[in-house]
Amino acid sequence: MPQLEVDGAALTYDDEGPRDGDGVPLVFVHGWMANRHRWDHQVEHFAERRRVIRFDLRGHGESGGAGVKTVGELARDLLALLDHLGVERFVPVGHSMGGMIAQTVALSHPERVERMVLVGSIGRMTYSRGRGLLMGASTLVPFKLFVAANIQRAFAPGYPSEEIRAYVEASADTPREVVRTLYGAMRAFDVLDRVGQIQAPTLMIHGYYDIQLPVRQMLRMAKAYPDATVRILDAGHELPVEKPAELTAAIDAFVSVRSA
Secondary structure, eight states, X not given: OOEEEETTEEXXXXXXXXXXXXXXXXXXXXXXTOOGGGGHHHHHHHTTTSOEEEEOOTTSTTOOOOOOOSHHHHHHHHHHHHHHHTOXXXXXXXXXXXXXXXXXXXXXXXXXXXXXXXXXXXXXXXXOHHHHHHHHGGGTSOHHHHHHHHHHTTSOTTOOHHHHHHHHHHHTTSOHHHHHHHHHHHHHOBOTTTGGGOOSOEEEEEETTOOSSOHHHHHHHHHHOSSEEEEEESXXXXXXXXXXXXXXXXXXXXXXXXXX
């Protein structure tokens, strides 16, 4: 896989699809403790007719690096990669923390964002007491047990346990330092009072059973957006893999609309 060195981190990425395809490139950004393969279904679908880019965030998947302190730093990694690839205008598709990165870019570089898709993401982190206790226990229990507790609660009831175990294994490869530091970065993330400045048409897709980032938090954010479309799917937090076909179809319908 190709890599780009950015501030001491080798970022692994995929750049697929026709350069002269339909519309500006789609750029898929995964979330906390995940990797670029969360988007396999979507990339396979869209790369047939348009340019599609995805990458492993620093410290995740096949990318190196650690020490990142803020969502803004992850957004700079994304922009550095796009500059390297010669991509000026694009559609960010961000899941969870990836949606926070997308919103950060939309606020700092609005001229580069044609449309935006937020999947299971919000503009201000508000954690339940239970989630706080879980994070507090992260230094007291084996790391893999902590990861398993977080990943299992991300899926809707009834999702196959053997598939959840596979995601636990993949997520446990994320270094503990990266996991804890980026948890802090997400807790500090707050653009709710600024999202009214985002003029790019935005699709917000959320799982009805999402207890990681509850749907009511997304709806609070949606009210502040000038141009937001909301879709609720019968799923938990991991929409790209829980409902891949439905998510892909919703994104396709949204990005196929021609801007005025």
